[in-house]
Amino acid sequence: MSEMNYPRERTALLFVDPYNDFLAEGGKIFPRVKAVAEAVNLLDNLRRINKAVRAAGIQVAIVPHRRWEPGDYENWDHPNPTQLAIMKRHSFARGEWGGEWHPDFAPQPGDIVAHEHWSQSGFANTDLDMILKQKGITHVIIVGLLANTCIESTARFAMELGYHVTLVRDATAAFSAELMHAAHELNGPTFAHAIRTTAEVVAALPAPQPVSTPQLN
Template structure:
């Protein structure tokens, strides 16, 4: 039986992808080695042509009052706050040029996530189920944190999963490669490059059981 497909695209913020982004220096080597930006453009262009919706999963934005009075704040959130990463209203939280959502394509910007998973404390599962999506194609940042955590949640919710190895990057390229080769196959239906996946769609193999 066919399982309708959507792309899950995590955090295509300037903060990661633009050379002036606060987090760009930490992933730049992996971005370059995977040719991530060019491959994300390729994925988005293909999704538009195929009328496949893209679900944009963006991290919560920060301000001087963010997490004020919180008693359960982890290392990652503490770092984001102290460095004002994803600062509301800043250049860093704008969509990277050419990766903006297109509602006419069926794109959805889901509620923002606080930690790694785009399912935790968001409406992502609800939005996907409202549209009958059963197969999600995973792309975005960062490979072995938000992307992998979101994929694991998707697995627990029963979605079929395709992970795209060259539409992501890691805080080190070695970490990204290790995740893609050793970890993702444990819970994913497919671990492919964007070219391999788009070719399978064109050949009529889009559905994943």
Template sequence: MEISQNAALLVVDVQKGFDEAGFWGPRNNPGADDHIAALIDVWQGSGRPVVFVRHDSSKPESPLRTGHEGNGFKDYVEERRGRGTGPELFVTKTVNSAFYGSPDLDAWLKAEGIAQVVVAGIQTNMCVETTARMGGNLGYDVLVAYDATYTFDLVGPFGWRLGAEEVARASAVSLHGGGFARVVTTGEVVAAAG
């Protein structure tokens, strides 16, 4: 695996509202936040570009709604913003894909000459997956740092219920097997970015 010197790290929706377990239910991958922090540190330390994405939910009951404390980035992310030596972008969105946010992520990546993105954040099967899929469709070389993501139990059609780990694995299989992105580990990304 090769990580280009200008590969962008997309830190998707690492917000306090996702810590409200009563709203979301059981989650997987308790080590995800440590992996996300490690990726940010490597990217900032190497002068690579970092994009911080925040979901501004329009749903009045959502812990991610604008004006609610949960809308803010988790402390370890907020403390790292503005600390890198490379380019940094802050994107807000109201839908799943960071490519439908403001400012225009695709336009910024193209203006910076960036062709490769590494995606980390929350939730694996929602905004991470949608951003990765769209990035692949737009022609970017997309890597998803699987262990730097997490999600929650989910109920679907016909009363089907999947645990968070099953949901995350299904998302990873769909992304990787479908050719939208390469699903890798944080360790592999860090080693290649060194």
């Protein structure tokens, strides 16, 4: 693993799938991640890292999954198991509460909101790489859901595209502790440049930018 270094103008936080269905009580998928999410203190860690990167003046990019609409995945030749499950339970349905942003993690002015990804990688068939490259981004810190699917696929793709990749082991969750172990102890070390905790990442960020105050005449 390389030493952490997050240049302010060249780093982005990639926040994957910050939907109510994943992160809120009452979400369609939240019950499956709840035990792991509570064990790692997921929501508080996401709040902490989201606040810290914004204070440091680091770019935030929302990396959303396709919001389900009637007809999605039907009559496809090769829908994957996740897509079949989404088709059955209507996860992240467009126009429904579950497909809305969790209120603590909604996009803010200046954020990138990438095109929705159809499968697991936030880069495949989206505009995310183009926008990051246009902004000179070279380092990505990846958080959100799920550790062993969209986070891992997005992070692997980022590595293949030449980005410096950081996984945050307690700013994500999965359906079981075993899947978290696989994501961070078995698979992550084969592609990520750093695998750290929220506290470690926050400590390595640039100092917060001063808040400018209007001058009174």
